[in-house]
Amino acid sequence: xxxxxxxxxxxxxxxxxxxxxxxxxxxxxxxxxxxxxxxxxxxxxxxxxxxxxxxxxxxxxxxxxxxxxxxxxxxxxxxxxxxxxxxxxxxxxxxxxxxxxxxxxxxxxxxxxxxxxxxxxxxxxxxxxxxxxxxxxxxxxxxxxxxxxxxxxxxxxxxxxxxxxxxxxxxxxxxxxxxxxxxxxxxxxxxxxxxxxxxxxxxxxxxxxxxxxxxxxxxxxxxxxxxxxxxxxxxxxxxxxxxxxxxxxxxxxxxxxxxxxxxxxxxxxxxxxxxxxxxxxxxxxxxxxxxxxxxxxxxxxxxxxxxxxxxxxxxxxxxxxxxxxxxxxxxxxxxxxxxxxxxxxxxxxxxxxxxxxxxxxxxxxxxxxxxxxxxxxxxxxxx
Numbered sequence: 001x002x003x004x005x006x007x008x009x010x011x012x013x014x015x016x017x018x019x020x021x022x023x024x025x026x027x028x029x030x031x032x033x034x035x036x037x038x039x040x041x042x043x044x045x046x047x048x049x050x051x052x053x054x055x056x057x058x059x060x061x062x063x064x065x066x067x068x069x070x071x072x073x074x075x076x077x078x079x080x081x082x083x084x085x086x087x088x089x090x091x092x093x094x095x096x097x098x099x100x101x102x103x104x105x106x107x108x109x110x111x112x113x114x115x116x117x118x119x120x121x122x123x124x125x126x127x128x129x130x131x132x133x134x135x136x137x138x139x140x141x142x143x144x145x146x147x148x149x150x151x152x153x154x155x156x157x158x159x160x161x162x163x164x165x166x167x168x169x170x171x172x173x174x175x176x177x178x179x180x181x182x183x184x185x186x187x188x189x190x191x192x193x194x195x196x197x198x199x200x201x202x203x204x205x206x207x208x209x210x211x212x213x214x215x216x217x218x219x220x221x222x223x224x225x226x227x228x229x230x231x232x233x234x235x236x237x238x239x240x241x242x243x244x245x246x247x248x249x250x251x252x253x254x255x256x257x258x259x260x261x262x263x264x265x266x267x268x269x270x271x272x273x274x275x276x277x278x279x280x281x282x283x284x285x286x287x288x289x290x291x292x293x294x295x296x297x298x299x300x301x302x303x304x305x306x307x308x309x310x311x312x313x314x315x316x317x318x319x320x321x322x323x324x325x326x327x328x329x330x331x332x333x334x335x336x337x338x339x340x341x342x343x344x345x346x347x348x349x350x351x352x353x354x355x356x357x358x359x360x361x362x363x364x365x366x367x368x369x370x371x372x373x374x375x376x377x378x379x380x381x382x383x
Contacts, residue, residue, distance in 0.1 A: 059193055064182055071181070071204060079212040086211060092222050093178035099171065099228045104185035113337035113344065113363055117383040120160050120367040121374060129155050129375035132164045139262050143249070148284025149269040156372035157268055157358065161236045168233060168258075169226040177207040177230040177239075206230055209239040216243065217255055224258075233257030234264045235271075245271040275357040279307055282354045288369050289335070289352050290324040291381070292345040300343075301334050306356045306365070308332045308349050315347070322347055335362050340383050 062070075068090070076083040133140065133155050140151035155164075162168045184200035186193075210230070214221035226232035232242065237257055246255040249266030256263045272282040294300065298319025303310070308331045312322070320334060332347035346366070355365040370380045 059197055067182060071208065075208040075211055078208065079215065081211055081215060089174065089211070089222055090178065093174045094172075095183055096171070096175050096179045096228075099176050099179040100183060100185050102228050103180060104187070111363070112339075113366070114340040114383045116363045117367055117370070121371050121380070121383075125159055125163070125371065126374045128164050129159045129371065130377075132158070133375060136261055136265070139249075140265055143262075143265045143269050147266075147269040147273055147282070149272050149282050150372065152372040152376045153272075153355075153368065154265050154268050155375055156368045158234050158264070159371060159375075160364070160368055162234050165234045168236070169228070169231065171225060171228050172222070173210060173224040173226045173230050173232055173239075174207075174222050176226070176228050177203055177210055180229065181207040203230070206239050209243055213239045213243050234261075235268045237267070237271075241271065245274055271358065272354045276350075276354055279353065280350065281357070283350050286351045287326070287330070287349045288355070289349065289366070290322050290326050290332075290347045292320045292322050292334070292347050294343070294345055295319040295321060300336060302336060303333050306333050306335075306348060306353050306360070306362060308353050310334065320345060320347070335366065337363070337366065344381075 072083050072086045072090070075081060075086055129152070133151060136155075137151070140154060143149065143154065144151045158164055180203035181200065182204070184196060184203060186196055207230075210221050213219060224232060227236060229238075231238055235257060237246065242255070242257060245267055246257055247263060247266040247270045248255050249262030249264075250260055252260075254260075254263070255267070257267055269282075274281055276282075292315075301315075301318045301320070310333065311331055312326065312328065315332065315334060318334075326332075326347065330347075330349060332349050333353065335346040335348045335352070337344040337346070348362075348365070352365055352369070355368050356362065358368075359365070373380050
């Protein structure tokens with residue numbers, strides 16, 4: 001929510017949480033921290049990760065007509081779609097200045113946890129989550145029993161992304177991806193040229209995968225709406241994530257992330273299970289986080305990734321002690337948050353890492369976790 005991410009950039013408006021890719025560099029992780037949403041109704045922007053570092057790069061400009069013709073040729077060959085069909089659909093796509101403007105906004109300063117959390121954990125969102133859970137309890141319990149992903153975590157993802165389906169985006173997906181595939185904004189900064197090129201290639205691939213998705217799921221891709229970055233449905237899946245992780249939850253032969261709650265719930269759970277790569281995904285009955293404290297005299301530790309690679313002994317040598325019960329053989333990452341009363345320290349376990357695969361942001365993952373706890377009626381600490 002998943003080549004992720006993206007990185008899933010996280011300015012709030014609408015963009016897929018679920019985007020497949022390799023983990024970004026530490027610099028990309030910093031850029032991925034979500035900004036404050038402009039409206040509580042809007043889904044959380046996920047960061048769309050760049051292409052792998054070893055992807056070939058040719059920064060020489062290519063005329064639009066040539067790039068478009070190459071796209072039609074390559075997409076037709078890769079996905080066995082008639083070039084005329086691709087041409088007919090692209091002829092209906094529009095370049096949107098609004099998408100370029102949103103994508104080219106200067107990054108806001110990184111919010112502190114104290115500033116960030118209130119945008120997602122509110123009484124209305126908690127109550128809305130409880131009502132949504134009650135309405136769909138049977139379907140969610142079936143998914144939880146089958147996959148081990150808790151119902152409240154699935155609900156929390158939908159709450160953070162689209163306010164429980166209240167706002168899934170009103171931009172035509174074909175227009176958003178067409179714009180970003182061929183007119184991705186360029187800053188003119190040589191230091192960002194390679195990054196911006198890779199981002200454009202990412203969206204060009206997503207546009208191609210949208211054509212494949214339309215054929216596979218019998219979708220009229222010209223009518224689909226979603227985020228300004230091409231994310232779709234209640235869980236805000238990018239086309240590549242839709243194709244890779246979506247599940248037919250109700251057995252009707254389709255994977256419908258727009259209208260079928262069974263499919264949506266099963267697909268979000270499947271994303272958690274499958275997105276972890278070699279590291280693995282969600283662990284049934286596994287812990288997510290535990291509070292910790294930094295002993296006096298030790299320097300703060302900020303890991304470069306969210307992979308839970310550190311034993312309790314490793315963390316103890318760095319001065320961190322868990323405040324909640326933790327399995328002695330557990331491994332974790334260290335999560336530092338700037339709270340309203342000072343620094344907060346948390347140990348993030350494998351299931352915390354699984355949440356960051358949906359959106360590679362430590363604050364996003366913590367917001368999803370704490371909202372899920374609140375929905376389940378459990379006490380959560382102050383921001």
